[in-house]
Structure formats: C-alpha cells, structure tokens
Amino acid sequence: MSEKKIVIIGGVAGGATAAARLRRLDERAHIVILERSGYVSYANCGLPYYVGGTITDRSKLTLQTPESFRARFNIDVHVHQEAVSIDRAQQVVHVRNLEDKSTYDEPYDELILSPGARAVVPPLPGVDSERLFTLRTVEDTFAIHDFIERAQAKRATVVGAGFIGLEMTENLCERGIDVTLVQRDPQAMLPIDADMAPFVHNELRRNGVELHLNATVTGFVEKDDALVTQLADGQKFAADLVILAIGVTPDSTLAKDAGLELGLRGSIRVDEHLRTSDSHIFAVGDAIEVRHVVTGRPALIALAGPANKQGRIAADNICGRKTTFTGSQGSSVLKLFDLTITSTGLNARQAAQVGIDFDAVVLSPASHATYYPGAGSMTLKVLFERSGERRGRIIGAQIVGTDGADKRIDVLATAIRAQMGASDLTELDLAYAPPYSSAKDPVNMAGYLIENILDGLVKQVSWGEATNLPEDAVLVDVRTPGEVARGGIEGSLRIPLDELRDRTGELPRDKTLYVHCQSGLRSYVACRMLSQLGFSCANVAGGYGFYAASAL
Amino acid sequence: MSEKKIVIIGGVAGGATAAARLRRLDERAHIVILERSGYVSYANCGLPYYVGGTITDRSKLTLQTPESFRARFNIDVHVHQEAVSIDRAQQVVHVRNLEDKSTYDEPYDELILSPGARAVVPPLPGVDSERLFTLRTVEDTFAIHDFIERAQAKRATVVGAGFIGLEMTENLCERGIDVTLVQRDPQAMLPIDADMAPFVHNELRRNGVELHLNATVTGFVEKDDALVTQLADGQKFAADLVILAIGVTPDSTLAKDAGLELGLRGSIRVDEHLRTSDSHIFAVGDAIEVRHVVTGRPALIALAGPANKQGRIAADNICGRKTTFTGSQGSSVLKLFDLTITSTGLNARQAAQVGIDFDAVVLSPASHATYYPGAGSMTLKVLFERSGERRGRIIGAQIVGTDGADKRIDVLATAIRAQMGASDLTELDLAYAPPYSSAKDPVNMAGYLIENILDGLVKQVSWGEATNLPEDAVLVDVRTPGEVARGGIEGSLRIPLDELRDRTGELPRDKTLYVHCQSGLRSYVACRMLSQLGFSCANVAGGYGFYAASAL
C-alpha cells in the first residue's frame, strides 16, 4: 500500500468516522485531521443535555481526544486549526493556527471535507449581543452553560422551534429557567404536518413554556440586564439570554472559494462515491447535497446518522473500495419532555412540493396490548401514493407519542427504504408479546387502513373537510354517550355504533354522512355497515381524539 | 350480495378476527362462531399475567364477548359448543352443546377452522394429577389461579422452558412462589442459539429460579400434599403444582377426520388464500402449515400475529377478495423478568437443517448513546448467508437485552422480509437522537460487521474455536489491564490495543493470533492493524463479554 497523505477538515461526525475507517483500511496512510474548534469527535447531539444538567461530566461530551486518536489510530489531530483555503492545483490546504495566528500549508493526496453546518444568524439589530447564543460546538455549549451560572439566569427566550430550539427549551426548563419560545411559522417542528404539531404545542404548554407561533422576530435590544426580543407585531420578551436556533446552513465557504461545484443552498455537490467535482476531494456530512431516497431529488439533510455513514463511505472510496451513498430519507427523532416526536420520509408539504398525489391515514394505537399495564399512546400518520404506477407506496410517516414511537418509525423507515407498499406493511411479521406490542402491530394496522382506502372499502375525509361541512353532508358521532359527555362536536347526529344497525332510520339518505368516533376505528366499522345499507358516507380520519388535540 | 352462511370453529385470535372482517366486508352474511370454551376473543397471551397478578381484572382477558359481538357485528357466538365433525358433502358441522350434551347440525356455505393448538401432554405416569396444569384457555388460567389460592401454593415445578414455561415461571415468581424449572434440552428458549441462551439461564438464576437443563421428566407422583416430578437421572422435585409447558401441537383432529389434506406434524394444509383441500373450507392460525419466509419451506408457527393476519385473509377470500398469506418468519419476543428475549427468521440450528451456508456476527451495542443516561445493553446476533447467489442476505437475528431489543428485532424482521443483505442494513436511515439510539444504530453496525467479514477485511472465529485452540494459534487479549483484572482467559498474550502498534515485536509471526477484547470492536481494530503488518489473525466474535456470559 502507498503512503498516502489524507487530510480531513472537520473532526467530528463525518470527519472522525472517516479517519477511523481510513486507518482500519490503510495502516500506512498519513492521516491528518484539522479542526477549528478545540475538540474533535464530540457528541453534538448531547450538547443540549449538558446545558440542562442531564450530562454533567464534560469528558462525556467527547468520544475521542487528539491523544486517544493518536494512541489508537495513529492519526494526527490538530485542533484550533482552521483551514482557510484550498489550492487544488497544488493539492495544499492553507491553514491558520488559531492559537498563535500563524499560517501554514498542509499538502494532501486526498482531501475530505466534513465542515458541517453553521447556525443561521440573520442580520437583525442586536443579534451580536453577548446574551445571544447559537449552539454548534462544545465551546458554544460551555459558553451558554457558564453564562447561565454566572448570570443566575431565570428567563430565556428561544427563537426557533426546530430540533435544537426544542431540545434547548426542554433543557433550559430542566434547569428551572422560564422559557419563551418564539416561532415564525404557524407550527413547531416543521418535519411533521400541521395537524400533528398541536401535540407538540400542548406538550410545551403543559410544561410551562410560553409558546408564540406566527411570531416574527425583528431584533434584539439590551435593556436593564436583559435582552429584549422584539416581534413584528410589537410584542417584546425580556430575558437573561436568547438562544437563536432558526436553522442551519451548509458550511461550504471553503468549497465555494475553491471553485468546487455546489448544489442546493450552497451545499457541496458530490457523486454517489461522495467525490466532489475535484477527484481528489471528497465531502460528507451536513455540508453536502444528498439524494432524497423517496423523491430521488437533491436534498439537504443535516443529521448525524447520514454524516457517520458518509464518513465511512468516503474513506472506503479513498482506499479503493467503491461503496456508494444511495441517499437519505431524513429519519429523525426528538424527545420533548415526556413526548417522542419522530418522522421519516416525506411530510405532506414535501410530498405536495414534488407533485406526488398522496393521501394519509391517522391512527392512535397503544404502544402495547392495553390489558398489560403501562401502555402508552401514540398518534401515527402514514403518507402513501394514491395513484400512478407506485400506488400504495409508503412515502412518509410521523409519530407523536410516548413509548414505542421510535420503534415504529424505524420499522416504517426500513419499509420505506425497501419501497414497500401498504400491503407489505400488513404482511410484516413483527415480534409480539403483550409488554411490547399488539398482535396487529400499529405498522400492520396502518397498512390495513391504507389498503381499505385504496380498495375503495371506505372513503376518508380530514377534519379540515369535516369542519367545513358541505351543504349536503352531516356529521355522525358513533361514540357512546359517556364519551360524548366528555366533549364532542356540535351538530353531530349521535348514535353509538352498537345501536346503529337498529337505528339507521334516523339517518338521512340524501346526505353524505361524515362519520366519526374517538380514533377512526368504530366509525370505519360504521361506514362499512352504512355503505352496504345504501348510505353515502365517509370516515373522518383520526377521530375526535385527533380533533380535540388540535383544538386544545 | 348473497346471504352466505359462514361458520367459524374457534372464536379467538384467528376466528374472531375473521368474523369481524367478514362482517365489515359483508353486512348481510350470516356469521356463526362455535367455541368450545366459555370465552371468545380472549387474550391468550395475557393469561400468564393473570396468574402472576399483573392483570387482576378478569374482564380484561377478553376483548369481545358474545354479547358485544352481537351488538357490534351482528354475529352469532355460541360458546360451550364443540364442533365434533364435519360432513363436507352436506356442508354441515356436527356440534355438541357442552352444557346440555345435546348435539345438532350447523350447515355452512363456507367454513373457517381456527381451532388453534393443543398443549402437548405426553403419556407419562401421573400426568393426570389434579395438581398438574397446562395453559391454553381462560378456564385453564382460572384453574391454575384458583388452585394456587386454595392450596396456598409455595412451590411449583414448571416443565418446559419455552415461551409459556418461561412466562409462567416469571409469573409464579411474581406471586412469591418458588419455581423449579425443568428443561429436557441443554438450553432454555430454543428459538435462540446455544451461545445466546446463557443470558436467559443467568436471568432465571438471578431471580431465584432453580433451573435444571438436560433434565428429562419420567413421571409425576402425588405424595404428602405435593406432586413430585421425577427425572430420568433420579432427581425428584416436590411441589404444590406442576405446569406442563413442553410445546403445542396443531389441534387438527376435526380436519383430519374430515379427510382434509394435512401437512407438517398433522397441521392443516392450506394454499396461499388459506383454503384447505376443500374449496369451501378455510383454515387459519396455530393449526395450519405455513410457508417459512426465509426458507420457502413448510413450517409450523404458532403465534398470534400470523393468526390475526390469516383470519383477515380468510375472510377476504370468502368475500371474493383474493388476498394472500405469503408466509411467516416466526418473529417473537418474550419478557423474562428484566430481560427481553427476541428473535426473527432462522436460528443456527434451523439454518443448518435446511443446508444454508451461513455465518453470524455478535455485537453488544448500547440501546442508546452511552453519554445520555439510562442506556441498556443488549447482545445481538445476526445470521447471514456466507456464499451462493444470495451471499450476504440476512436470514435471522436474535437479541437478548433490556431496552430497545424489541425495536431492533422489528427492524431486522422488516429487513429480512424485504430480503435485505448486509449492505442494505448499513444503509438503513433510522431515527437517531441520544435518548433513543446511536448515530450508527445497532442494526447498521451489524451490517458493517457482516460486510467486513464478507469483504475479507477480517477473519472471525467463535469462542468454540478459540477455546479449543489449535496448536498453531495463540490468544491475544487487547483489553486494558483494568479490564483484565476483572476476568480474562488464562494463557492470553496481553497487550492493550492502544499500545499494540508499538509492541508488535512481542507477537509471534508463525502463529495465528486469535484476538479478543470485551465486545469484538477493539479486537477488530487490532486485527485490521495486525493483518496489514503481516500477521495472521482472527477476531473472536462477541469478545470476552460474550464468553463470560456463557461461562457464568
């Protein structure tokens, strides 16, 4: 084997993984990691939990150190070294030593870029306040942590209700800090659909978070030992500190300056071997453009799983192993207080954007057999293609719930990866015992619901349609009087399912019956009965439970 | 739609599901369920937990009653009615009313058999003792429960360490009863391999169960208010009661007497539409022979998931919907005290039986990022084809662990269903955040391990091979001195991984190095280094942790 010199820019998820794999594949290569911050191989995803106090040991935030990389992998790790430009003709990286400000050249045979993504910081007034923080590195984490201790912070404003904003919100609450959470969009957590987001909003409010949706920040003003966040509608929130977490953008300046081909929103374009437009330069992680597994189109997916996988693939290819990265589907999961929020594949907005004709089912299964104690509840939404060649193909799924949500999303992610359709879901042979699942797992059940729609056994309407009731339709509630007493929709005809067969005379034959129950199951049973008895009817997806969650 | 008369024999998992689906598909059909026991739609899988006191409410054991079936589905449910024979020419079932012993005929247009499986009761002396119980129905459960209360039972012997035996063992322990567990085979839980079973044995012993393996029961003798279980080797265990749980067999007498075609071990043979050799008779559930998804061969798989799925498919076909049952893969899961034991697809014995050339990887991942508190541990074994056209295909998996074991088995079950290979596992885009998983999920990691073996990056030996060390091999332990101090294998050369690169001079070049660490990861890294430096070496699968568990 040749003594190749391989330089890696960025020593965390993508970069560190590439380095370790490189060494395993090539014992003789000279491997150098350049890292701008003071740490490599750190647990980005764990950082919020250090702020919250769930992780207290600073050493737990890094999986490897420069020393351990040397001892185990014989890799040269240089921290506080910033790659400032790349001379592709000379195959040299110009580096600035951030400790002594000196500069030097680092030649390479092969170069891997894993610079990650930067927090988006819009040019708003006051955004440079020392009370305003973004979170990306270990240093950022310590800065927030130390500021909170020093200032004995009691109030924080978090701007942005995506992954990092929500994790920071939870962790600030864990420290006893009052949090105001400001989100420009009408919902938190954009990966999930608008009708699923209310569960998130409720969980935030239940935990004392002051949530402001549709709230555009116009700037920040320091005043009386506080930083005041100002909204377009005039509202102002004073706090000891502000966390700005409105998204990330590929950190691709180096690549751009070096004239490498770029893709979506300035990301680095790579081929399936993760090679950039320069055959000696590979790029991985948050900075690159990937192919979306479901749409086949370019996408940006800034997550640790793909970054790790890509690091290994880049290393493979440098060592002559022609492995490929075939794409991401954006599977993600977030813990928010007692809730798990998780999704994979496309959501409704994304599916519409690429012009897929889709529909979705909503169900609220228990995490395991309800006769066995401790079952949690979840709301599961599964999107599928409604027409065309791939009719029935599963294109995305979202779950908000407690126990077992992460399990079902991973099963669905695997099914999506395998291009499965509704009937494949019904056939999945999943492991069942009462403490773990139901004989028909929620994923099987989702398959049944979809099959029934595709087979024309039942028509489905959404609550959007059911609450904007057409003239020729009427709402029918088939729940029991006990359930109705706990809440229901005005103007519904009320006949409990178990009496329906004997009371069809009370139903109008000249109207479409929009039937609902608590979850959608009994109303489906009702629809099957009624449609065979000559009624025109449709099942309201998700039932009153789904409606009530959004209406809270 | 015609007014078909459909008779269903057996009103639980397969039968009750078929009945409900039939009604949804055909509002006008006349549907009759004949059930020998006093209950329909009962939670077989919950029965042991009633004995243990986890479920206390008797009504929770049944999901539907004859009355609710009537109200909701307009179905005639007749309990305490035994189908005694089928006259296929006349399309009539002869029924005995077990309450008044009368007999009558129930004509059918279509017949569904869902009679389930009987507990195997060998003709041993004393097997008819009133202190000896098997568990299948609600009545059996109450009988055990009431006997325990009445006799104030303190000691029980459980014969058979499969699903029901282990669940009963746990539940008897929960009631404070001392349990002796007797198993004829050298291991408990035959669905998992011999090298995985020690985790189960340890968990049993840790919870005070007296476990006897390789123990053949020769008979039972009542003596002094106790039932004495006698073993072939002369051992005797006196107890207040005995639970006999040595397996189940298809309850196919009816089908056999009616001259229907039978399959494996007397099971009912069906086509993919679940039609028996008589076109008006369908059969589902524990009583039928299915196609094994992995081998394509006939198999018996007595589990609730398949039974439920099959019930729906039989109903579909009776109503003209040509859905198919394409097979089972035996995915199962068991809670045993704090342990989850779960498997899918083929185990080593089954793979060998059908002549597949396979190998397996063993890993011990954490259930989630270890820097986030509360991670559990698991041991994961994945079997794959080693040669041939489908080289790399995943054929089975087993996990013993705590948190998150059920999640990974379901992902692997889905992957197996999709005929995925090792590299597909590495590509799975699973949802990651620290409380739920690692950036490389255990399933991805299993894919890496397999790929490395198939690609020839590392040779692997089992502990069986490593402990029967060939002349020309030597054991190398690359763990730290601290780890070695807590236990290790005599005669190993000991060099911590992080010192290995500088100390290769201490290693023999004329021998094969069998390298191990705690889990297999560091020894793999060592093997990569050493093989490139000209050493002949192999990684000991599973590491010392796996060895120690079996040696306990």
Ligand SMILES: Cc1cc2nc3c(=O)[nH]c(=O)nc-3n(C[C@H](O)[C@H](O)[C@H](O)COP(=O)(O)OP(=O)(O)OC[C@H]3O[C@@H](n4cnc5c(N)ncnc54)[C@H](O)[C@@H]3O)c2cc1C
């Ligand atoms: C707070 C937080 C929580 C997260 N939680 C999750 C989660 O739960 N699940 C999940 O899947 N993902 C999560 N992520 C995202 C995940 O961490 C990233 O997707 C992943 O780390 C990307 O890997 P990367 O190698 O591309 O970039 P990074 O891991 O960000 O590493 C890039 C490194 O390159 C360095 N660098 C950049 N430019 C230069 C230069 N010019 N010279 C030298 N060094 C340079 C940077 O300092 C940085 O250390 C989280 C991220 C953050 C910040």
Ligand SMILES: Cc1cc2nc3c(=O)[nH]c(=O)nc-3n(C[C@H](O)[C@H](O)[C@H](O)COP(=O)(O)OP(=O)(O)OC[C@H]3O[C@@H](n4cnc5c(N)ncnc54)[C@H](O)[C@@H]3O)c2cc1C
């Ligand atoms: C204690 C226990 C725990 C279990 N735990 C699990 C688990 O955790 N996970 C899992 O997947 N599976 C489990 N199972 C297995 C699961 O219950 C069965 O696979 C499933 O119930 C099979 O469905 P079936 O319809 O074929 O038979 P069953 O559900 O057994 O129903 C058959 C019914 O038919 C009746 N019957 C039989 N013959 C006649 C006749 N001639 N006339 C009238 N009626 C008749 C019987 O009385 C019985 O009620 C467990 C089983 C038991 C007994």
Ligand SMILES: CC(C)(COP(=O)(O)OP(=O)(O)OC[C@H]1O[C@@H](n2cnc3c(N)ncnc32)[C@H](O)[C@@H]1OP(=O)(O)O)[C@@H](O)C(=O)NCCC(=O)NCCS
């Ligand atoms: C710590 C770090 C350098 C480790 O990289 P790594 O060595 O590739 O990863 P792991 O320690 O998980 O080991 C995986 C390797 O061990 C092998 N392995 C793991 N368990 C094994 C076992 N039981 N037996 C044999 N091999 C095993 C795998 O096959 C893989 O090797 P390969 O890539 O050559 O196939 C890197 O993951 C990192 O820096 N992570 C922190 C940053 C980060 O990911 N942040 C975002 C998430 S918080």
Ligand SMILES: CC(C)(COP(=O)(O)OP(=O)(O)OC[C@H]1O[C@@H](n2cnc3c(N)ncnc32)[C@H](O)[C@@H]1OP(=O)(O)O)[C@@H](O)C(=O)NCCC(=O)NCCS
């Ligand atoms: C109780 C029992 C009769 C229910 O049978 P079932 O009605 O088929 O099953 P479910 O109540 O789960 O309902 C499933 C049906 O509702 C539909 N459904 C479920 N949730 C829905 C929702 N939110 N919206 C619309 N439809 C929904 C499904 O599509 C399915 O209908 P389909 O088969 O026509 O497609 C049967 O499962 C049984 O007897 N179980 C106990 C015995 C047993 O299984 N034992 C072993 C395990 S312990």
